[in-house]
Amino acid sequence: MNIVLLASATILVAGIFLALYYKKKNIDSRLEQLKGKIKELENAKIEAEDIVETAKKKAQDIKRETEIKTKEKIYKMKEEAEKEIKAAKIEIDKKEQRIIRKEENVDNKLEKIETKEKHLEEKSRELNVKIEEIEKLKEKQELELERVAELSKQEAKEILLDKIKEELTHETAVVIREYENKLEDNKERISKRILSTAISKAASEYVVDATISVVQLPNEEMKGRIIGREGRNIRAIEALTGVDVIIDDTPEAVVVSSFDGVRREIAKLALEKLVQDGRIHPAKIEESVDKATKEVNQAIVEAGEQALFELGITDMHPEIIKTLGRLKYRTSYGQNVLVHSIEVANLASTLAAELGCNVELAKRSGLLHDIGKALDHDIEGSHAIIGAEFLKKFGEKENVYNGAAAHHGEEEFTCVESVLVQAADAISASRPGARRETLSTYLKRLENLEEIATSFEGVESSYAIQAGREIRIIVNAEEINDDKATIMSREVAKKIEERMQYPGQIKVTVVRETRAVEYAK
Numbered sequence: 001m002n003i004v005l006l007a008s009a010t011i012l013v014a015g016i017f018l019a020l021y022y023k024k025k026n027i028d029s030r031l032e033q034l035k036g037k038i039k040e041l042e043n044a045k046i047e048a049e050d051i052v053e054t055a056k057k058k059a060q061d062i063k064r065e066t067e068i069k070t071k072e073k074i075y076k077m078k079e080e081a082e083k084e085i086k087a088a089k090i091e092i093d094k095k096e097q098r099i100i101r102k103e104e105n106v107d108n109k110l111e112k113i114e115t116k117e118k119h120l121e122e123k124s125r126e127l128n129v130k131i132e133e134i135e136k137l138k139e140k141q142e143l144e145l146e147r148v149a150e151l152s153k154q155e156a157k158e159i160l161l162d163k164i165k166e167e168l169t170h171e172t173a174v175v176i177r178e179y180e181n182k183l184e185d186n187k188e189r190i191s192k193r194i195l196s197t198a199i200s201k202a203a204s205e206y207v208v209d210a211t212i213s214v215v216q217l218p219n220e221e222m223k224g225r226i227i228g229r230e231g232r233n234i235r236a237i238e239a240l241t242g243v244d245v246i247i248d249d250t251p252e253a254v255v256v257s258s259f260d261g262v263r264r265e266i267a268k269l270a271l272e273k274l275v276q277d278g279r280i281h282p283a284k285i286e287e288s289v290d291k292a293t294k295e296v297n298q299a300i301v302e303a304g305e306q307a308l309f310e311l312g313i314t315d316m317h318p319e320i321i322k323t324l325g326r327l328k329y330r331t332s333y334g335q336n337v338l339v340h341s342i343e344v345a346n347l348a349s350t351l352a353a354e355l356g357c358n359v360e361l362a363k364r365s366g367l368l369h370d371i372g373k374a375l376d377h378d379i380e381g382s383h384a385i386i387g388a389e390f391l392k393k394f395g396e397k398e399n400v401y402n403g404a405a406a407h408h409g410e411e412e413f414t415c416v417e418s419v420l421v422q423a424a425d426a427i428s429a430s431r432p433g434a435r436r437e438t439l440s441t442y443l444k445r446l447e448n449l450e451e452i453a454t455s456f457e458g459v460e461s462s463y464a465i466q467a468g469r470e471i472r473i474i475v476n477a478e479e480i481n482d483d484k485a486t487i488m489s490r491e492v493a494k495k496i497e498e499r500m501q502y503p504g505q506i507k508v509t510v511v512r513e514t515r516a517v518e519y520a521k
Contacts, residue, residue, distance in 0.1 A: 173483035176490060212246075213256045213268040217275060223247050225280045226254060226271070236282045240289045241267035261329025262300070266292045300325035303338060311345050313364055317394040324367070326374040337374075340428055341367050347424035352417060362417040362424075365403030368396070369421050372404065384408045408501070445502065452495050453508075456488060470507040471496075477514040485510040 217223065227234050227247060234245050243258040245267070254271065258264040269292035274280050277288075304325030308316060327338035348366035352359045372387025388405035392398075398414060403421040405411040413419050446464040449471045453462035458479040463472045473492065475485060489510045496506055 169481075169483045169487070173486040176486055213264050214250075215254045215256060215268055215271045215275065217252045217254060220252060222275055223254065226274070228280065232282060233280050233285060236285045237267065237270065237289075240286060241270065243267040245271075261331070262296060262326060265299075265329055266296050269295060297322075300328065303328040307338060307342055307367065310342060311349075311363055311367060313360075313367065317396075320368070320371070320391065320394050320396070323371055323374045323390065327370065330373050332370075332373065335429070337370055341370050343428045344369060344421065344424045347427055348417070348420045351420045351424060355416070355420070357416050357420065361399055361415070362403075362420050365400045365417055366421045366424055368400060369404045369407045369425060382408070382410055384410050445500070448500055449496065449506070452499060453492055455495075456492065458484070458488075468502070468506065470509060472509045472511060474511050474513075477512050480510075480512055482512065485512050 225233070226237075226245070228236075234247070237243075237245055241258075242260070242263045243256050246255040246257055248255070256264055256267045256271065258267070266289065270285070270288040273288040273292065274285065277284070301322055302325070304321035304323075307324060308314070308321065324338070324341070327341060328336070330337040332340070345363045345366035349359045349363035351357075352362035368387070368391055370383065370387065371390060372383030372385070375383075375386050375390060384405055384407060388401040388411070391401035391404060399417060402411065402414045403418040406413050406418050407422045407425050409422075413422075446468050449464040449468060450462045453459060453471050453473045456473075458475050459473055460476055461474045463474075464470070465472060471492070473488070475488070480488065489508045492510075493506075493508045496508070
């Protein structure tokens with residue numbers, strides 16, 4: 001047992017010694033490695049110190065080189081600055097010399113001016129003395145002339161002025177004649193060509209003014225049914241449509257009367273429906289009027305759209321189209337206003353094409369120029385201004401509604417196309433058969449013509465002839481000479497243009513006759 005224990009102890013000790021040996025060996029090898037690394041670090045340190053030393057030397061060299069270069073640049077800049085300063089000083093010296101010379105010249109000129117002023121003052125005094133002498137001499141001569149001529153200064157002045165006025169009147173008349181002759185040579189040819197081209201492209205039917213519509217009846221019994229018991233049917237028709245229904249002795253016919261063409265058309269259609277149906281009582285009348293109103297409103301819109309289609313105009317507000325269509329049932333001096341508006345649009349566009357203006361603008365403005373006539377029953381004021389405000393409200397451009405506002409001269413023209421619309425309106429209205437006047441309007445126009453003519457001094461009498469197309473003025477031959485007659489004809493024409501509205505043109509003829517009568521005894 002002891003032997004085993006001893007052997008085990010011996011083995012254990014031997015194992016410990018072996019372990020310690022190997023451990024020491026490992027430690028020694030690690031120490032060797034550490035020493036090697038320390039040596040490497042020392043070598044690296046030495047190399048780094050060498051590098052740093054080398055870098056320091058290079059940095060010092062670069063610094064020295066930079067300092068040298070900087071000093072050289074500064075020196076060069078200094079030299080250049082000195083040169084520039086020297087050149088500037090030389091230039092300043094030159095300018096100072098020039099200024100000094102100029103100042104000397106100015107001083108010399110001032111001295112000369114002062115000398116001239118003194119000389120002029122002396123001359124002025126001499127002139128004043130001479131003027132005084134001349135004035136005195138003039139007064140003496142005027143007194144002497146008055147004594148010799150036995151006329152005062154004022155009387156002589158009036159004689160001279162009268163003479164000058166006569167000469168000027170003669171010269172004015174001559175100039176007017178020459179100017180008119182030149183205008184005649186050119187205006188007739190150009191205007192005839194343009195207008196004939198425009199008129200030849202526009203054609204429309206002749207119309208007759210109407211404020212009544214006639215409804216044909218199948219028999220006389222129908223009149224009593226239209227009147228109804230105690231007149232209830234006829235009163236219902238008139239109340240619903242706003243027209244007068246006239247039942248007289250005319251066989252098998254009823255007359256519908258109204259100045260509003262739309263109402264008249266609605267009443268006519270409603271009556272025709274009632275007559276065709278045969279049942280006439282207030283409820284049926286109301287139903288027929290409603291149907292007729294819808295049909296007429298549809299016809300109005302279609303008439304407006306047809307006018308736009310006929311002229312090739314697009315993009316217009318529906319309210320304007322509807323109002324335009326109402327002109328189908330409106331007449332002016334016997335001329336249908338919608339037909340007239342289409343004709344004006346064609347004429348204005350043709351004139352614009354001939355003159356190189358905006359054709360589309362002239363056409364659109366011409367079509368819409370009288371749209372106010374569809375509104376003036378409900379609104380007070382001129383149809384031209386009412387129409388312009390209406391077009392402006394619904395988005396039309398200024399040049400379009402200016403054509404409506406200015407076509408009767410109530411506003412200024414803003415473009416050439418508005419002037420063409422006015423010309424086209426006059427052409428459409430004045431062509432033969434387009435319009436007819438009532439007797440009272442016609443007589444009033446003739447009276448106004450003669451009244452304007454007789455308002456001039458020297459007029460003995462005046463006569464409107466050829467249905468108001470010409471005014472002949474008889475003047476006193478002793479008061480009005482040939483030159484004054486020429487001027488008078490122009491002034492009368494101008495006054496007629498300012499005061500009257502008329503289709504076409506009015507010829508003004510001034511007649512002056514001198515008679516010398518003697519009897520042989």
